[in-house]
Amino acid sequence: MIKRSISAIALALGLAVATLPALASEGEGLASAGTNVSDRASLQRGAKLFFNYCVGCHSLKYVRYSRLASDLGLSEEEVMTNFNFTGAKFGEPVISHMPAEDAKAWFGKDPPDLSLEARAKGVDFIYNYLNSFYLDPSRPVGWNNTVFPNASMPNPLWELQGLQTAVHGEAAPGQEAAVEKLEISTPGRMTPEEFHSATRDLTTFLEYTAEPAALERQSVGVWVILFLAGLTFLLYLLKHEYWKDVHESH
Ligand code: HEC
Numbered sequence: 273m274i275k276r277s278i279s280a281i282a283l284a285l286g287l288a289v290a291t292l293p294a295l296a297s298e299g300e301g302l303a304s305a306g307t308n309v310s311d312r313a314s315l316q317r318g319a320k321l322f323f324n325y326c327v328g329c330h331s332l333k334y335v336r337y338s339r340l341a342s343d344l345g346l347s348e349e350e351v352m353t354n355f356n357f358t359g360a361k362f363g364e365p366v367i368s369h370m371p372a373e374d375a376k377a378w379f380g381k382d383p384p385d386l387s388l389e390a391r392a393k394g395v396d397f398i399y400n401y402l403n404s405f406y407l408d409p410s411r412p413v414g415w416n417n418t419v420f421p422n423a424s425m426p427n428p429l430w431e432l433q434g435l436q437t438a439v440h441g442e443a444a445p446g447q448e449a450a451v452e453k454l455e456i457s458t459p460g461r462m463t464p465e466e467f468h469s470a471t472r473d474l475t476t477f478l479e480y481t482a483e484p485a486a487l488e489r490q491s492v493g494v495w496v497i498l499f500l501a502g503l504t505f506l507l508y509l510l511k512h513e514y515w516k517d518v519h520e521s522h
Contacts (some may be wrong), residue, residue: 275513278506284403298315302419305399307476309486316344318477323355325428329375332366335481340366343480343487379413379424386508390482395475402471406454407434418451433467434460 308314319340322332322519337360341351358369368383375382392396399445405427408416408477416438417423427433435458462470480486 275510277441278510278513281506302396302400303403305395305475305479306472306473307395307399307479309476309480311476312345313480314473314476316478317470318473318475318480319344319355321429321474322477323357326386326474327357327366327368329368329370329425330426332387332481333385334364334387335484336363337366338362339484343484381424383425386478389479390475392478392482395479398478399471399475402474403433403468404436404454405430405433405452407436407457408438408522418454429467429471430460432460432462434458434462 308315337351337356338348340346340355341348341362344351352362358367360367370383372382397419401417401423404418404420405415406418407414410416411422413424413426415423415426417425418438427436434456436454438451439455440449440487441452456464462465
């Protein structure tokens with residue numbers, strides 16, 4: 273009886289540890305985003321960029337302003353004056369004011385909600401996507417992207433990054449030349465290093481919105497250690513119980 277309950281508790285503890293979720297961030301041939309969601313300053317800078325350059329088109333429907341304030345360590349006033357340009361209430365989610373019909377008419381596509389984008393596509397995709405826009409007069413919006421070819425999104429950060437143009441390789445007969453590399457043809461307000469760092473912050477912010485619980489998981493770490501210590505103790509008791517039977521039967 274004791275043996276069975278100790279085994280059950282040990283198994284439950286083991287399962288609890290094993291099922292702690294992990295965020296997928298795999299991507300083939302993509303530069304690593306190098307994000308760190310527990311870096312609060314990076315999260316705050318990323319949020320600022322998001323609310324200055326993205327919320328005009330994209331919503332974060334699973335994120336409330338109030339939650340942002342507490343998770344990012346900001347006051348209600350800071351969030352409402354720096355991040356909220358739509359007149360939404362503190363307890364309301366982040367909804368873009370872009371009317372869906374206008375978005376369709378302008379871009380031919382609805383800008384998708386980005387709350388869960390990092391979970392759907394991975395952080396490396398977002399980071400590389402934001403760095404891979406180039407001018408392409410053949411596209412309706414005038415931009416193209418090597419990570420997401422023919423995306424209907426203009427580069428929202430062109431003033432910071434500058435204008436990128438594609439250098440094409442040799443075209444095989446009857447085929448379009450592939451993009452070999454991208455070059456900054458007109459510099460922006462940031463150096464390439466500063467821009468990488470800014471897009472990393474923005475990606476970190478979207479990694480957080482996709483899984484706000486990831487912040488809590490950092491503090492769960494200490495409980496995991498205590499769990500494992502408890503598990504070891506239970507296994508020790510279990511071993512003791514088994515050996516007691518062995519000794520009794522002799
Ligand atoms: C002018 C409107 C506009 C702005 C501003 C804008 N986007 Fe977009 N975005 C779009 C549209 C439209 C699409 C859909 C593209 C498609 O599917 O072809 C899109 C798609 C995306 C996607 C890919 C979604 C997918 O299909 O996986 C990401 C990621 C993204 N945007 C991030 C951002 C970020 C980050 C910012 C701010 C720096 C931003 N966007 C600013 C219009 C915009």
